[in-house]
Amino acid sequence: MTETAQATGVGSEHVIEGPGLRFRVKRTAMTSEEVFRAELAKVFGRTWLYLGHESEIPNPGDFVRRPVGGRPLFMVRGAKTGAVNVFHNTCTHRGAVVCRVDKGTSKVFQCFYHAWTFDSEGRLVGVPGEDAYGDDLDRSALGLGRARTESYRGFVFVTFDPDIEDLPTYLAGARQYLDYVVDSMDGNVEVVPGTNEYGFDANWKLLVENSIDGYHAASTHDTYFKYLVALGTDLSIGVTGVTKDLGNGHAVLEYQAPWGRPVALWEPLFGEDSKEEIAALRAELTDKHGEEKALVMAERNRNLLIYPNLIINDIMAVTVRTFVPTAPDRVEVTAWELAPQGELPQLRQRRLDSFLTFLGPGGFATPDDLEALESCQQGFASGGVEWNDISRGMGRDPQATDEEQMRAFWRRWRVQLDATD
Incomplete structure (x- = not known):
């Protein structure tokens, strides 16, 4: 029995190599809801995923938004640093989507729900009625969540796996x-x-x-x-x-x-x-x-x-x-x-x-x-x-x-x- 045949798990239930010159894929890999849910977690949640190209945001404040691995993200050129920033598209206050159009240019991103406002570097720069929080509102801890991002020759990738290898190694x-x-x-x-x-x-x-x-x-x-x-x-x-x-x-x-x-x-x-x-x-x-x-x-x-x-x-x-x-x-x-x-x-x-x-x-x-x-x-x-x-x-x-x-x-x-x- 081959090493492949000895393996167990959802993957090995659906992909069989051998005996001989045979390679088969079980059709439930394409129809099963259970397999689909496992893919979202184990494939899209644990790889580097392409988001976009640096040329899409050439100028400070330029941005694009799109789903990656089923999660809403947006990429923006930092107005101060010129860096390519990728953020989880969710307000740190109550969770509403912050970037609500597919592309454009903006110095700030304001949540429409309660008007919390973030700059292109992800920093929280505006909170209406901030005095209601007393002295305990730490803006520095409430910036937009950053996605782990790396770029290879202009191609920008993100990952949701903190333990994954660096992008060049992954690209092989x-x-x-x-x-x-x-x-x-x-x-x-x-x-x-x-x-x-x-x-x-x-x-x-x-x-x-x-x-x-x-x-x-x-x-x-x-x-x-x-x-x-x-x-x-x-x-x-x-x-x-x-x-x-x-x-x-x-x-x-x-x-x-x-x-x-x-x-x-x-x-x-x-x-x-x-x-x-x-x-x-x-x-x-x-x-x-x-x-x-x-x-x-x-x-x-x-x-x-x-x-x-x-x-x-x-x-x-x-x-x-x-x-x-x-x-x-x-x-x-x-x-x-x-x-x-x-x-x-x-x-x-x-x-x-x-x-x-x-x-x-x-x-x-x-x-x-x-x-x-x-x-x-x-x-x-x-x-x-x-x-x-x-x-x-x-x-x-x-x-x-x-x-x-x-x-x-x-x-x-x-x-x-x-x-x-």
């Missing part, structure tokens, strides 16, 4: 792929204003699998490939690549594909007027990083999973996507586009078009994917089959259509769900 092999994204843009990265937000009726882990799955592309996205052919894209090179386990549940699908990349692989869709500029970008990448690394950054596509719920699609556009489960069969998704600051207008236009045309909620890929995931969730209700099979490629070096990247996610998930409180 995923750091290299974040570096590819940032270095390909010469370090001058920004989130383009505007987001995609949508939801669907299926389990969040199905979207994890789908986001790094090369096996479904040809069948599920047949319409998109026909669209590319109609526009004159040469599909003869096909889609070839590898999948990798990057440690700590992170994984990547890395491949070459027929479409162009704004940094820095030209194709006719970008227009003749951008050809010279893209060639210059490629030459600059080569000068700075060497020919081999420049080739990787310019020509290879990457679907990167940073466990548990951050997907970076570094493809014909660079999409940053997170998703928050609200029930075993419901997920809310938010996506942003990442781009170089000062990019040529025609390249920015092509990048945004790709962002919407392929990965947008009304694009070619996303509706196909959501239909597939909701269909899976509906199929689980049929019964008669207890396990999903995720064994593809176990007997060979992982290829783009294999499932090693999904197994990396599920192994980490199993460990966390087995953990004792």
